[in-house]
Amino acid sequence: MLSNFLQKQQYNYVRNFTSKSAERIVKQQLQEIRNAGTWKAERIINTQQSASIGVEGTWNKVLNFCANNYLGLSNSPELMQAAKDTIDSHGLGLSSVRFICGTQNIHKKLENMIAKFHRMEDTILYSSCFDANGGLFEGFVDPVKSKVAILSDALNHASIIDGIRLSGKARKMRYNHIDMQDLENKLIEAQDQDVRIITTDGVFSMDGDVAPIEKICDLAERYDSVVMVDESHATGFFGKTGRGASEFCNVLDRVDIINSTLGKALGGSSGGFTVGKKCYIDMLRQRSRPYLFSNTLAPAVVGASIKVFDILLKSTELRDQLEKNTLYFREKMTKAGFDILAGEHPIIPIMLYEGKLANEFADEMLKRGIYVIGFSYPVVPKGEARIRVQISAGHTKEQLDKAIDAFVEVGKLKGCLKK
C-alpha cells in the first residue's frame, strides 16, 4: 500500500497538450508502413458499382475487374426496386437484436429461401459472412461441456481464422493447404475429442482454386467429423446451378454447414448467413454472440436478397453468362502468353511474381482504362505477387477484349509474356 502511495506521488499530472505515448508510437508505425511500400490508398468511386465505373482523378470511366460483383447484380434495377419497396413496407431499420424485436416476416422468408436453395433445413442470418464465421465456432458447442477440435485449412479466410481464435477451449489444428494426407493425420490425432469440425473455404480467394470437398467429406464420414464450407466466392455462380463449390464437387448433400455472403455476387449490399441442419442452426440461434448481441439485418437488404434468390431459383442465365465470360478470358490470356493459375473460377490470378512489378502493371492498366489491383506480400507469399482479375457476368465481350488487349500491351512493355 505504501509503495502504491509512493508511486502515485511519482506521476505528475500530464496536461492535455502533451501527446500520449500511444500517439507517438502509432505515428511512427504509420511511417514504417509507408516506408515499406505497403500503404493502402483508397480510390473514390463516384458512380454505381458496375462493369464500368467512374473513379475520381480519371477523366473517363474505367472497366472494373476487381469487384466481387460476379453476377453484375450490384446495380441491378430489379434488385434496387425490391430494396426500395421493402423500405416502404418494412421500414428503414429494426434497431434491435433478432430475439428481442428484430425478426420480421421477411427475415423468416429469406431464411427459408436460402435453406431451400442449398437443400438444407434452416438458415441463420448475420450482418456479414465475417460475422457468420466469427459466431460459428464459439457458438457451436459449449466448449466447456464437450471437447471440440477444429481443423482448418492453412489458407482459410481471415474471418475463419478469427472465428476459430474466439472459440476458447477448443483444440485448434491447421492442416496444410488442400493436403488431404495431412488432414487425415490430424483427424486421427483428434479422435480423443467429442466433436471434430473441418472448415475450409470452398474457393480460395487469392488463387481461385477449389477445395477438394469430396475427399474432405469422405474423410469426415470415416472419422466422424462435421464439414463446414465457406462459399463466399461461390454462392450464386459456381457449380452447375450456382449452388457453390459443394455442388461443383457433387457433395451438396454431404456438407453439414455452409457459410456464405449476400455481399458479393448476391447483390453486394451486405449480409451473411449460416445454413445447415436444423439442430446446428437452433444451437447458433441460442448461442452465437454476433447473433445475440448485434443488430438484425436491415429490411432493404432482406428484400433485395429475397429477390435475388427468386431469380436464382428460376434460371441459371446469369451464371451461364459468367461461365462463358470466364472461359473466354482464361483462354485468350493463356494464348497471349500470360502465366495464369489453372482453374474454372472467375478469380483469375495473372502471376507476375515480383511485388513492385505487380503495382506498376496495375498503374499502367489504369492508364489504359482498366481498373485492376496488384497483390503482393504480405497478402500473398513473397515472390508470388499477381494481378487478381475477377470476371463478372456484367462484362460484355467488347469489355473483355479491351482488357485483354491492354494486358497484352502492358505485358509486352514490361516483358512478362511467355514466348
Add this chain to the structure above:
Amino acid sequence: MLSNFLRKQQYNYVRNTFAKSAEGIVKKQLQEIRKAGTWKAERIINTQQSASIGVEGTQNKVLNFCANNYLGLSNSPDLMEAAKDVIDSHGLGLSSVRFICGTQDIHKKLESMIAQFHRMDDTILYSSCFTANGGLFEGFVDPVKSKVAILSDSLNHASIIDGIRLNKKARRMRYNHIDMQDLENKLIEAQDQDIRIITTDGVFSMDGDVAPLKKICDLADRYDSIVMVDESHATGFFGKTGRGASEFCNVLDRVDLINSTLGKALGGSSGGFTTGKQCYIDMLRQRSRPYLFSNTLAPAVVGASIKVFDILLKSTELRDKLERNTLYFRDKMTKAGFDILAGEHPIIPIMLYEGRLANEFADEMLKRGIYVIGFSYPVVPKGEARIRVQISAGHSKQQLDKAIDAFIEVGISTTTITRLEPNGSKKYLRFLENSTNFYFPVSSSGDEATISLYSDTCLFDLYFTTGMDYPTESDDDKLKLSKTQKSNACLSTISLEKKETKNNAQIGQLLYVTSKTDNTTNRLAIKVTVQQTTNIEKTTASLVISVILLAICCLITMIIIVFLSRKGNTDRKR
C-alpha cells in the same frame, strides 16, 4: 507409420445414414437449454419498427418498449426517402472491401460528418459496432512491435470482450465495474507496457448507468493511457446535444476514440464506426481486419445516415423529446412504487429480482398490449432479474401512460416481489388495490421493519400487527397507521419495531398489513424492508455488560478488602 495404417483399418466407412456424434451432442445440449428455461424464442413482427407494432399471434398492435429505437427514426419517412434516393444514385451494393473498389464519395462524406459531429479528426466505417469493436484492439498497434495493455470494465459489452480476446499478445486486464480505485491500481501495474488503452461502455446496456468518464480521463492523463468509449447506447440522444456519454460527462475533447453504431438511435438499419485522432484512424485503415476483409457499407445505409447527421447537426428536438419522455416515465414509475435503478438514461430497468417472475410479468404485459422483455440469469446476475424498458422519442404521452397503468395493473396481480439485499435484509414490494389483506413473513423476533408507502391518492388506512394468525378487530397488538390527507403523491417511511406477541412465538412470525379505503380506485404500493438484528450483536451487548458488571464487582471487592485490611491494621496497632 504402421500404427497409423492399423488405426486407419480400424475405422469403418460410416455411411451418411449414421448421424455424426456432433449432431447427438448438439441435440442434447439444446435439450438442456430448454430444461434450464433459458430458451430464446423469436416473435415475428409484421409491421415497420415503431412505437406501435404488429406482432404475429396478437390481434391488435402492441406498444414496443424494448427496441433501441431511441429517437423513433427506424421508420422515419425522411430517412426512408434518403435511403431510396441513394439506392437510385449509387446502386444497391459495392461487392468489395473498402480499399479495392468499395469507397464511394458518400462514404467519405459520411466519415467527415461523423468526425465533425464528434469534434474528432476522422472516422472509419464498419458494418456494425460489433465489428468496429472486433477490429479496434487487434488493428490498433502491431502487438509484436509494442507492448500493449488493455484495461476493460468488467461489465463491458460482449463485442468489446471479443475484440480484446482477438488481441492475444496484448496484456489484458479487467477492472471492477466503475471502480476507479481498481482502475488506478491496474494502470500503475501496466506502466511497464508501451501503450495503455482504457476501454469502457459510455452507458451500460443492462443497468443504464453511465461510466465515470471524467475520472477515467483524469486517470488516463495522469498515467499516460488512451481512452476508448463505446457510445452505442448514447450517440444521438444522450448528453446536452446528443453527442454521447462523453459530452454528458463534459469530456468530449479528452476522449481519444469513440466507437458507436448507426444501428440503434441513428436509423437502426446497420453500420458502425470508430472516430478519433487522425493517426489512430489511419492505422485502423491499414490494419483493422474487418475493414480489410469484409464488405463496405451499403449505399442505402450511408445515404440514410448522412441524412440523420444532417438532422442532428441542425436541431436537438428529438433528443429533447426523448429526455422529457424519460423523465416522465421514471418519475411516474418511481412514484408508483417500482424499484428502478436511478439514472437519467432512457434505459430503465424495472427490478423484479426473480427470473420466473420477470418472464411472467412480461407475458402479462403483452396481454395488456405492452411489449417488454424480461432479462434473467445469465444475461444479468442471479437474483437481479428485471424488465428493461427502453423509452423512445416516438412514444406519445398516452402511450407512456398506457404502459405505466399496465405495469401497475400487472404489479397488483403479482405476488409479493422479494429481494434479498446484500447486507442480509429482505425487501418486499407489494402492490395493492382497494381493500386487501396480506402478510410479509418475518423470520425471527427482534427484526425491524421499515415500511415505505407509495400512493397517488393517500386515502387509505393501514393496520400493522404481528403474530401467528390473522389479526382480529380486537387484537391488542394492532398498530394503526392512517393517512387521510388528499394529495396526488404520498411518500412516507415508518420504522416499526416488532413487538413480541403474548405467546412469545419466535420463528415464522408474520407482519400483517391491512389496507382499507372507501375510495374504490385507490392504488397503493408498499415496500417493507426487514432488517434482522443478529444474535451476535445481542451476545456482544450482553458480553460487554457482563464484563462491565464483573469489573464493578472486582472493584467493590478490592475496596472492601482494602478497607478490611486497613481496619485490621488499625486494630493491631491498638
